[in-house]
Amino acid sequence: MFFHNFKYTLKYLFKSRILIFWTYAFPIILGFLFYLAFSDIEKNEQLDIIDIAIVKEAAGEQRENSEDEASGNSEILLNAFEALSDENSEDQLFHTVYVSEKEAKGLLEKGKITGYLLAFEKTPKVMVKENGINETIFRQAVSEILQTAKLTAVLTEKEAGRQLAAAAGAAGGAGAGQPDWNAVAEKVLGDIQEEQANIRDISGGNLSYTMIEYYTLIAMTCLYCATIGMYAVNCILANMSRKGMRISVGPVKKGRLVLSSLCASYVVQLLGLALLFLFTIFILKVDYGPNMPLVILLALVGSFAGLSMGIAAGALIKANENTKIGIIIAVTMLGCFLSGMMGITMKYVIDSKVPVLNKINPAGMITDGLYSLYYYDTFHRYWFNIISLLIFSALMIGISFFALKRQKYKSL
Amino acid sequence: MKNIIEVQNLSKTYKQLKAVDDLSFEVREGEILGLLGPNGSGKSTTINCILSLLEFDQGHIRIFGQEMTPDAYTLKKQIGVVFQDVAVFEELTVYDNIDYFCGLYIEDKKTRKDYVRDAIALTGLEEFVKFYPKQLSGGLLRRLNIACGIAHRPKLIFLDEPTVAVDPQSRNNILDGIRVLREKGATIVYTTHYMEEVEQLCDRIIILDKGRVIAAGTNEELKELTDIEEKVTVEVDGIQQPQLDRIKALANVKEVTNSKNVINIIYGEGENNFEKLLEFLGREKIRYHKIYSERPTLNDVFLELTGKELRD
Numbered sequence: 001m002f003f004h005n006f007k008y009t010l011k012y013l014f015k016s017r018i019l020i021f022w023t024y025a026f027p028i029i030l031g032f033l034f035y036l037a038f039s040d041i042e043k044n045e046q047l048d049i050i051d052i053a054i055v056k057e058a059a060g061e062q063r064e065n066s067e068d069e070a071s072g073n074s075e076i077l078l079n080a081f082e083a084l085s086d087e088n089s090e091d092q093l094f095h096t097v098y099v100s101e102k103e104a105k106g107l108l109e110k111g112k113i114t115g116y117l118l119a120f121e122k123t124p125k126v127m128v129k130e131n132g133i134n135e136t137i138f139r140q141a142v143s144e145i146l147q148t149a150k151l152t153a154v155l156t157e158k159e160a161g162r163q164l165a166a167a168a169g170a171a172g173g174a175g176a177g178q179p180d181w182n183a184v185a186e187k188v189l190g191d192i193q194e195e196q197a198n199i200r201d202i203s204g205g206n207l208s209y210t211m212i213e214y215y216t217l218i219a220m221t222c223l224y225c226a227t228i229g230m231y232a233v234n235c236i237l238a239n240m241s242r243k244g245m246r247i248s249v250g251p252v253k254k255g256r257l258v259l260s261s262l263c264a265s266y267v268v269q270l271l272g273l274a275l276l277f278l279f280t281i282f283i284l285k286v287d288y289g290p291n292m293p294l295v296i297l298l299a300l301v302g303s304f305a306g307l308s309m310g311i312a313a314g315a316l317i318k319a320n321e322n323t324k325i326g327i328i329i330a331v332t333m334l335g336c337f338l339s340g341m342m343g344i345t346m347k348y349v350i351d352s353k354v355p356v357l358n359k360i361n362p363a364g365m366i367t368d369g370l371y372s373l374y375y376y377d378t379f380h381r382y383w384f385n386i387i388s389l390l391i392f393s394a395l396m397i398g399i400s401f402f403a404l405k406r407q408k409y410k411s412l
Numbered sequence: 413m414k415n416i417i418e419v420q421n422l423s424k425t426y427k428q429l430k431a432v433d434d435l436s437f438e439v440r441e442g443e444i445l446g447l448l449g450p451n452g453s454g455k456s457t458t459i460n461c462i463l464s465l466l467e468f469d470q471g472h473i474r475i476f477g478q479e480m481t482p483d484a485y486t487l488k489k490q491i492g493v494v495f496q497d498v499a500v501f502e503e504l505t506v507y508d509n510i511d512y513f514c515g516l517y518i519e520d521k522k523t524r525k526d527y528v529r530d531a532i533a534l535t536g537l538e539e540f541v542k543f544y545p546k547q548l549s550g551g552l553l554r555r556l557n558i559a560c561g562i563a564h565r566p567k568l569i570f571l572d573e574p575t576v577a578v579d580p581q582s583r584n585n586i587l588d589g590i591r592v593l594r595e596k597g598a599t600i601v602y603t604t605h606y607m608e609e610v611e612q613l614c615d616r617i618i619i620l621d622k623g624r625v626i627a628a629g630t631n632e633e634l635k636e637l638t639d640i641e642e643k644v645t646v647e648v649d650g651i652q653q654p655q656l657d658r659i660k661a662l663a664n665v666k667e668v669t670n671s672k673n674v675i676n677i678i679y680g681e682g683e684n685n686f687e688k689l690l691e692f693l694g695r696e697k698i699r700y701h702k703i704y705s706e707r708p709t710l711n712d713v714f715l716e717l718t719g720k721e722l723r724d
């Protein structure tokens with residue numbers, strides 16, 4: 001019976017035009033549109049050097065005052081921007097002028113610069129007028145540099161601590177004074193070598209701010225698994241469909257039936273996902289980074305989260321199938337929009353202003369997981385997203401459980 | 413005769429509306445039981461309660477002598493249901509639909525193949541096995557709906573208004589099919605609001621109104637309930653009031669009405685009423701071009717018991 005239902009579920013899912021459109025065709029079409037749009041942008045933008053301004057000190061403030069406050073951040077920032085603005089470098093990304101805050105404001109108003117950086121602030125601030133690609137690159141550069149700076153500080157502290165402890169051990173507990181700063185610096189430099197590459201990535205043609213769009217595309221496809229799962233669940237529940245009434249009077253355990261249908265749904269989903277990966281990798285030449293197995297794992301877990309969303313929609317929303325498909329698509333699109341489908345700026349804004357939103361948004365989790373795989377060499381953020389997705393799935397299945405188990409209804 | 417279904421004091425309310433009200437009846441082995449009632453009288457609700465799909469306020473339901481519950485899989489194996497609304501997969505062909513639903517009951521592939529083929533033959537869908545439901549006419553779709561419900565050769569079959577909105581050809585096919593199923597030994601519960609169907613098909617009839625049994629019995633038994641023996645209709649070229657009065661005065665005549673030279677005469681009792689009327693018309697030299705006699709219908713029974721018409 002399990003296999004009988006599995007086989008026919010596969011059959012009707014594959015034959016359902018609306019489901020196949022949303023889970024197979026739509027992501028590929030959208031991916032292709034992204035490709036057309038971005039290949040153009042990337043060509044043009046590569047030639048563009050972005051005009052920015054940097055404000056080194058606050059108006060009216062004495063230099064010494066700001067010096068010790070903000071030194072850590074601003075030093076690294078200023079150095080990094082100097083490098084990125086080097087006119088002799090092939091990788092030049094910015095054209096930078098150093099002005100007062102008032103002048104910077106004026107330049108921005110007149111549209112002479114894309115934005116300016118308040119480097120003296122404790123957390124350096126980026127001021128822009130519009131939200132375009134140049135603005136995004138500017139922001140992204142600042143955020144990457146700060147991230148690296150933070151990492152450097154942490155690593156330095158750790159390494160210094162380690163050396164002190166080692167020295168103390170060697171001296172038999174007798175007060176070891178200073179760590180060997182040279183050794184520390186060497187170690188830290190080695191450690192952050194790869195992080196540094198990120199900053200270089202930003203400056204080079206390597207920066208693919210379009211990557212995020214493809215990541216949201218994967219997220220969207222994963223979550224569209226909800227339409228398939230919803231439909232399969234709907235067909236079994238007596239209070240959701242006429243077919244469900246017919247199946248419910250049959251001599252089969254509902255749990256087994258649901259499980260068998262969900263397995264079939266997942267298989268249909270994985271095929272769609274495979275298709276999308278093949279299409280984006282071989283035709284659109286999208287680069288998912290060096291960690292393909294982890295990318296695939298994330299897509300598998302993401303699809304499971306989508307499936308669980310579909311179970312909830314199937315078991316809990318009392319509406320017809322097309323309305324439910326509409327709801328799933330709307331929710332997924334909103335989630336993808338918030339995680340950067342229409343431009344990374346959105347992700348940037350949400351992550352910095354309302355971080356909780358993308359922490360509960362499954363599209364955000366998938367996008368961020370892929371993003372962190374590409375940009376960071378540590379996997380904490382990746383695993384955090386995987387675990388978040390699993391918790392999300394468990395929650396969705398949990399709230400649907402009793403509705404799924406129900407056998408007799410108050411009305412049909 | 414064994415009771416296949418026993419329903420005792422079944423009541424079911426939807427929010428405020430009492431859809432089934434203290435209903436008791438039984439279904440006997442091998443019979444076709446008709447549940448007759450106007451739309452909204454609680455037929456579908458009753459069936460869904462019997463099948464353990466709906467929660468009900470009170471009552472007991474036993475099938476094959478056993479308490480019916482959602483987990484009574486051995487009972488469920490022997491039951492086939494054709495719901496009022498068509499319930500098939502749009503994405504599967506006629507054959508696949510029947511095979512899918514049959515497969516929930518019959519695991520063995522070879523057996524199932526025979527069963528499915530028989531169901532297709534019974535409903536006359538041979539030419540349409542590769543069609544998708546969308547491509548079928550209303551009547552054929554209903555036949556597919558039936559095939560999906562009975563392919564596993566159940567001993568007890570529920571059919572909830574299987575002929576609603578069906579062309580006459582499909583209707584005949586469906587009614588014939590139901591007779592065949594009974595001949596093969598199935599017990600059948602058949603609901604409808606068409607009195608002609610239950611009169612033609614059913615061994616016993618339960619008339620429902622507002623969720624209550626208002627009468628039960630065979631066709632003949634129910635008709636005894638009215639004090640109408642015979643209805644005669646005469647279409648005349650012309651008639652005068654005194655002649656009408658004299659008809660009224662004939663033996664056993666209960667009521668005479670005349671509208672546009674169509675005269676309806678209702679007899680309460682007696683025999684040879686028709687013959688006597690013919691004599692009378694000859695004597696009075698009343699010319700008529702049509703005359704016929706009818707037995708009372710279930711509509712007359714319903715009218716008598718509830719004061720309203722069964723037809724909608």
Ligand SMILES: Nc1ncnc2c1ncn2[C@@H]1O[C@H](COP(=O)(O)OP(=O)(O)O)[C@@H](O)[C@H]1O
Nearest residue numbers: 411412426431450451452453454455456457458
């Ligand atoms: N799901 C429901 N919710 C509320 N009222 C219902 C529901 N289903 C049926 N009813 C009401 O219960 C009564 C009986 O309905 P039903 O059993 O469908 O009658 P029938 O099958 O004889 O036409 C009707 O008045 C109908 O409006």
Ligand SMILES: [Mg+2]
Nearest residue numbers: 455456496573
């Ligand atoms: Mg009904």
